[in-house]
Amino acid sequence: NAGVTQTPKFRVLKTGQSMTLLCAQDMNHEYMYWYRQDPGMGLRLIHYSVGEGTTAKGEVPDGYNVSRLKKQNFLLGLESAAPSQTSVYFCASRKQGTLNTEAFFGQGTRLTVV
Amino acid sequence: TQLLEQSPQFLSIQEGENLTVYCNSSSVFSSLQWYRQEPGEGPVLLVTVVTGGEVKKLKRLTFQFGDARKDSSLHITAAQPGDTGLYLCAGGREGQLTFGSGTQLTVLP
Numbered sequence: 001n002a003g004v005t006q007t008p009k010f011r012v013l014k015t016g017q018s019m020t021l022l023c024a025q026d027m028n029h030e031y032m033y034w035y036r037q038d039p040g041m042g043l044r045l046i047h048y049s050v051g052e053g054t055t056a057k058g059e060v061p062d063g064y065n066v067s068r069l070k071k072q073n074f075l076l077g078l079e080s081a082a083p084s085q086t087s088v089y090f091c092a093s094r095k096q097g098t099l100n101t102e103a104f105f106g107q108g109t110r111l112t113v114v
Numbered sequence: 115t116q117l118l119e120q121s122p123q124f125l126s127i128q129e130g131e132n133l134t135v136y137c138n139s140s141s142v143f144s145s146l147q148w149y150r151q152e153p154g155e156g157p158v159l160l161v162t163v164v165t166g167g168e169v170k171k172l173k174r175l176t177f178q179f180g181d182a183r184k185d186s187s188l189h190i191t192a193a194q195p196g197d198t199g200l201y202l203c204a205g206g207r208e209g210q211l212t213f214g215s216g217t218q219l220t221v222l223p
Contacts, residue, residue, distance in 0.1 A: 004156075007136035018215060031209055031211070033181040033211060035213070041215065041216075042120070042202055042213050042214055043157070043202065043213040043216075044213075045210065045211070045212055045213070047207065050208075050209035056121040056209075056210070056212065057214075059212070071176070085157050089138050090157075092156070092211070094211070098211075099145070100145040100146070100162055100204070100211070101209060102146075102147075102159045102162070103149075103157075103159065103204070104156075105155075105156025105157055105158075106156055107154075107155065107156060108154070108156060110154075112147070
């Protein structure tokens with residue numbers, strides 16, 4: 001009963017390094033999301049996807065890229081990490097529906113850029 | 115800029131007190147959701163409100179959707195330390211799901 005799984009759970013990067021965060025869901029959900037959470041800011045949407053092969057920008061997309069080559073996976077890439085990208089990153093997925101369906105979240109990835 | 119504004123941002127109360135948290139937007143949503151997040155975990159859904167003016171109750175929690183479907187409130191009666199957490203409202207449009215700024219609630223024993 002995995003639900004939404006994020007890897008890695010923790011990572012420290014040096015400024016300018018690149019990395020990819022992986023999100024996998026086993027619920028056959030159409031929609032997937034990447035958020036970042038900073039103190040006092042709630043969850044801010046980075047990018048999202050409404051289906052395999054499609055992605056769209058959210059509120060704070062700059063410095064990030066995403067890909068959804070398979071329905072169950074949503075990858076978040078940082079090409080050149082900056083200290084401002086130090087944050088906790090959450091992936092979520094939910095079933096497509098006319099009204100808001102329940103979003104299920106991963107456990108988060110704590111990223112520190114030094 | 116957050117499309118959904120929550121107030122207050124922080125709330126610290128004594129056990130047994132009542133409280134209300136607000137979620138406001140200039141946009142109309144087909145539905146709004148409330149989530150609760152505990153430290154080190156992802157948010158978990160509490161409720162979805164769909165109809166303007168709708169009221170839903172979940173034990174000591176009462177959720178209301180505004181008549182114009184632009185705002186919502188969460189009222190907790192007789193708060194308990196177990197209610198401590200970050201409360202988030204969320205609205206969706208065309209597949210996008212946006213969260214409010216959150217209310218950090220601390221209930222002191």
